[in-house]
Amino acid sequence: MATAGKIIKCKAAVCWGANKPLTIEEIEVAPPKDHEVRIKIVATGICRSDEHVLSGAFAGVKFPIILGHEGAGIVESVGSSVTGIKPGDKVIPLFVPQCGECRSCLNPESNLCYKGFLGKCDGTTNENSSRFTCKGMAVHSFFGTSTFTEYTVVDDISVAKIHEDAPLDKVCLIACGFSTGYGSAINTAKVKPGSSCAVFGLGGVGLSVVIGCKVAGASKIIGIDIDSNKFARALECGATECINPKDYDRPINEVLAEKTHDGLDYSFEVIGNIGVMESAVSSTHFACGTTIIVGVAPSNAKMTLNPMMFLTGRTLKGSSFGGWKSKDHVPKLVNDYMNKKFSMDKLITHKLPLEKINEGFKLLCSGQSVRTVLML
């Protein structure tokens, strides 16, 4: 490309601090260094962690920063030593990298690579510095992805090449929200055909869990939410029934035990609420139930559970990014989507230009949107 090796000037939504609106700015994006890839972002969802930074809930973030970790785009140029990815390729930037060498990457059962950015969100690349400047100031990168910009630079371990015909305005959700929920059912729980499942929390991630349970062949998929407005969409995604805990004057685990012959095979907590996590565990069958925690609880929170609940045979597990090994599995998930193994159509409720990003955050915070996809 004509821009290779040069600084690119482009538009980006810059976040200057918590609780401040993002502003659209002209930024400069430096060329990719060794083992880095510069990407033209085409579409990006607005996801929870972006909102957590904006609301000040994410500790340790430095400003100014370019948020966004649910994007898809096209490679503009690659730095030296990059193999397997070339200009023109369609790609998804990965907020969970896959270095292929660390203990997590080498274990077939785990996916959180040591080189990940979940704990440290200020750097970007293997050099721990970003390639963005704005008005002469360095701008930090987020989660190693930063997708709220026309161009971004990521590490080669943080990018997956995907099918050349993939619709980027849809498959961007595979970068976070969809894969997180879907994988918790398919991968982490390994939901079995004919089983009973309950999904606590029917936001975008919860709906993706429902889709995963359906694809896995569960015969009962019970959606649970304190907002009954979420039920219609959950039923469209594959829930077989929905219940609102507010409609009952007894604990929800008793209600669920009645509906499922002594308890669920699988329960999923997709809210981040300690009390709901405890209910999710007690709703499973005493001898063979499995609970998966997907929601992120406040960092100092503690659960209270009687060990006897596990002595009888229950299992409690957690799942990040759906347990997927990002570089290996994201291209496969894109292919599965294109082969119609699952649909994500019900998850995308709004499409906006980058300029309307603040409106997109408002839609997410107010619960009016499931996913807003920004088109760049």
Ligand code: COD
């Ligand atoms: N009981 C039942 N339902 C409840 C309750 C309750 N006590 N409280 C809230 N709810 C419902 C709400 O009405 C809402 O419908 C739903 O729970 C939550 O949905 P959203 O839209 O707020 O959330 P999601 O689906 O977009 O994501 C929620 C997660 C909890 C999964 C979020 O923490 C997350 O994204 N976790 C993934 C962790 C991760 O990998 N993060 C990194 C990248 S984001």
Ligand code: ZN
């Ligand atoms: Zn996310």
Ligand code: ZN
């Ligand atoms: Zn690794």
